[in-house]
Amino acid sequence: MSRVEGGATGAVDATRASWSPADQDSRADRHTPADRHTPAGRHSPTAPHAPEGPRPMYSLTDVVKTYSQKKKTVTALAGVTLEIPAGQMVAIQGPTGGGKSTLLQMLGALDRPTSGTVLLGEQDLSKAGDHALAAARGREIGFVFQGFNLIPTLTAAENVETAFADGSVPRDERRRRSAAALESVGLAERADHLPVELSGGQQQRVAVARALVKEPTVLLADEPTGSLDEATRDEIMDLLEGVWRERGLTLVIVTHDSAVARRAERRLHLTGGRVTEI
Ligand SMILES: Nc1ncnc2c1ncn2[C@@H]1O[C@H](COP(=O)(O)OP(=O)(O)O)[C@@H](O)[C@H]1O
Numbered sequence: 001m002s003r004v005e006g007g008a009t010g011a012v013d014a015t016r017a018s019w020s021p022a023d024q025d026s027r028a029d030r031h032t033p034a035d036r037h038t039p040a041g042r043h044s045p046t047a048p049h050a051p052e053g054p055r056p057m058y059s060l061t062d063v064v065k066t067y068s069q070k071k072k073t074v075t076a077l078a079g080v081t082l083e084i085p086a087g088q089m090v091a092i093q094g095p096t097g098g099g100k101s102t103l104l105q106m107l108g109a110l111d112r113p114t115s116g117t118v119l120l121g122e123q124d125l126s127k128a129g130d131h132a133l134a135a136a137r138g139r140e141i142g143f144v145f146q147g148f149n150l151i152p153t154l155t156a157a158e159n160v161e162t163a164f165a166d167g168s169v170p171r172d173e174r175r176r177r178s179a180a181a182l183e184s185v186g187l188a189e190r191a192d193h194l195p196v197e198l199s200g201g202q203q204q205r206v207a208v209a210r211a212l213v214k215e216p217t218v219l220l221a222d223e224p225t226g227s228l229d230e231a232t233r234d235e236i237m238d239l240l241e242g243v244w245r246e247r248g249l250t251l252v253i254v255t256h257d258s259a260v261a262r263r264a265e266r267r268l269h270l271t272g273g274r275v276t277e278i
């Protein structure tokens with residue numbers, strides 16, 4: 001490891017300690033983009049972040065996203081400037097069409113903005129090619145969606161294993177890690193069940209296991225409880241919050257539900273493609 005990387009990691013650990021709840025020492029052990037994104041031997045000429053503040057996981061500057069449909073142009077994001085510190089739990093609320101899913105796509109390296117910059121750690125996602133975006137997703141990001149997005153013909157365990165579809169992990173290890181991920185969401189006994197044999201809450205647990213099995217630094221959830229009744233919603237939120245505390249993830253949850261948003265450390269409102277703090 002180079003001197004630069006070592007220094008950056010030390011700074012992050014110190015930062016994380018100040019961010020962590022007092023009872024969550026394990027959060028300081030997490031890998032962060034700082035130790036993964038700094039290419040060996042490449043020196044960044046200026047320190048990108050103030051030494052005393054929490055290190056940003058994301059830094060968005062003037063992010064605009066427009067979609068062209070026939071002759072119309074829709075502005076989904078109208079200039080979003082936002083920092084999300086590593087390890088923060090953020091809720092994003094706002095009306096339908098406000099730009100929430102589009103913002104999550106920018107954070108999730110699923111798409112690039114029309115203009116503006118999106119930094120994930122030190123990597124500029126707005127300038128990354130498709131291959132680099134896919135690599136960033138695979139390395140850093142887990143997704144959870146409202147509709148669970150499980151493959152109906154695969155068992156719970158096989159669904160979790162699809163996270164390794166890039167073939168980078170040997171089969172035995174894929175199996176072992178998928179089983180451990182299912183166990184961590186309380187579904188070890190359901191590993192061989194198809195999605196149709198599981199309740200909505202159980203299906204979302206499988207989806208959470210799939211999102212976590214590669215140990216991402218960021219978990220992005222788009223209306224993760226939108227299809228669940230209140231009791232199951234609370235169970236899934238307990239799970240997500242527990243994962244966030246134990247693993248030191250950066251957790252971003254889009255939600256219509258104020259009961260969900262209230263559990264976050266920070267609440268943002270997104271309407272007309274513009275973000276405000278609540
Ligand atoms: N792929 C797309 N093509 C065209 N318009 C889109 C696309 N995705 C989103 N939009 C438009 O962008 C705006 C924001 O959408 P979205 O980010 O999905 O909002 P939200 O998730 O808050 O409901 C809406 O007007 C929507 O119709």
Ligand SMILES: [Mg+2]
Nearest residue numbers: 100101102222
């Ligand atoms: Mg949406």
